[in-house]
Amino acid sequence: MRGVAMGLGLVAACGAAVPALAQKTATYEARFEPKFGGISDQESIAVLNFNGKDGDIFASTLAGVLQSAQLDGRSLFVVKTLDSMNYRSGTDISRAEVAQAIRQGEKLGVKIVFTGTVSAASITTTNFNREETVCAESSGFLKCKRQTTRKIPCSKVVGQYTVTPRAMRVSNGQVVYSQTASAQGEYTICEGQLQSNASLGDVFGGLFGGKKKDGEMKPEISSPDGLLGALRAEAAEKIRLDIAPYNRSVTVTFMDKVGKFSKAENEQFAGALAFAGAGRLDRTCALFETLYAQPHNQNNISVLYNMGACQEVLLPEEPGAALAYYAKADQLLTKPNKLISDAFLRTKAAVGRDRSLAP
Structure with missing residues (x-):
């Protein structure tokens, strides 16, 4: 993964989507294009x-x-x-x-x-x-x-x-x-x-x-x-x-672990969320990458989702990178999950905006 986008801020916040732990979130500045282009180019x-x-x-x-x-x-x-x-x-x-x-x-x-x-x-x-x-x-x-x-x-x-x-x-x-x-x-x-x-x-x-x-x-x-x-x-x-065009803050919430992990993987997952709460997204995403590198975790919903969250925050100019992980996590669901659905729809819309602006 490449460098952290400008305007990145990390905070810990409480929420209902992940009841087991206080949620950890990352906030980044995203650019949104206008519905009607061409006017802002005139200055x-x-x-x-x-x-x-x-x-x-x-x-x-x-x-x-x-x-x-x-x-x-x-x-x-x-x-x-x-x-x-x-x-x-x-x-x-x-x-x-x-x-x-x-x-x-x-x-x-x-x-x-x-x-x-x-x-x-x-x-x-x-x-x-x-x-x-x-x-x-x-x-x-x-x-x-x-x-x-x-x-x-x-x-x-x-x-x-x-x-x-x-x-x-x-x-x-x-x-x-x-x-x-x-x-x-x-x-x-x-x-x-x-x-x-x-x-x-x-x-x-x-x-x-x-x-x-x-x-x-x-x-x-x-x-x-x-x-x-x-x-x-x-x-x-x-x-x-x-x-x-305008800038707006987008907040991404990390997901608590879903499914079975080994003792070492449990420690890595918990450590990734702890680093998120401490404002160290670099360590957070490095640990999630380590978990994802294990073949048996590449169909784990929480690992996939959190990989998408890392991509979204670190590469806001490439929403397709996050969408790929969110889409796979969404396909593995057997019932709706608001956290995943919101992330999937958010990045899908961002990809659509990018395509509409392509020459």
Whole structure:
């Protein structure tokens, strides 16, 4: 095996897939290609104003997201804007506006211009009362003589954001990207307190850190303006992921031993997992290679899977190497195994992406 990929980190974590021991995991940085290629190769692009009542603010948000887009520590775009563009609110882009956008792109010296339409940027607030039973008269410590019901004023806030960008080639007006991006979320506040059972949608997940560990939102998001801003930012981020490559951390979990091993092999297997927990993937994979070198272990599910895990982390640019081991482990299963299925599907998808990008 070759050298460890940049960004490799090893941690120990608990999980349910392997109940016998605390799971050992390895995390690496993987490169994911965009659904729509060609735009990120241009480097210099322009984001002009978008139609719709939130169009000017969204254009500014999208420009900021694309300007900050990075891959392997380097910036992907130089983004130019033109605040003087003035599209009509609430309408699709007309031919005249397309021609104007092309002219502005030529003036800015870019090859790609972004325009589009914000079709939904709504926040709806519904007020209601929730009943709560409280103690009206106490009869001692932690004792209640008489209960009563009171009404608590609450507000449910629901947000919806939908935008359809249009990326055009300045040289000929060809549309090279147009894909609707949507985001939605909601929260409920009762007497000024955010309810932890709010349904918040994807927007409050990992992209923006909107959720606290207990499931509650950050205070700056739990307001109508904060919710709209988060939805706007998520829509812009979805566009960024559509058009430019990106790095994302992938965590691979090693599997505890399955099947019979000799005493020496048991020690090697346990030692491999211990080295993983200590951050020594080099020793982990060397020990798994030693186990795999024995013919009787080459059909062992856990050895095959862990060989695949080593290949995936050490050679992220060659997902087919890991897939070969994962596929063989999967074929040996007599019932589904989530750890193996997830790894098989993950690397199979990565191989598919590589093939689609091949010249």
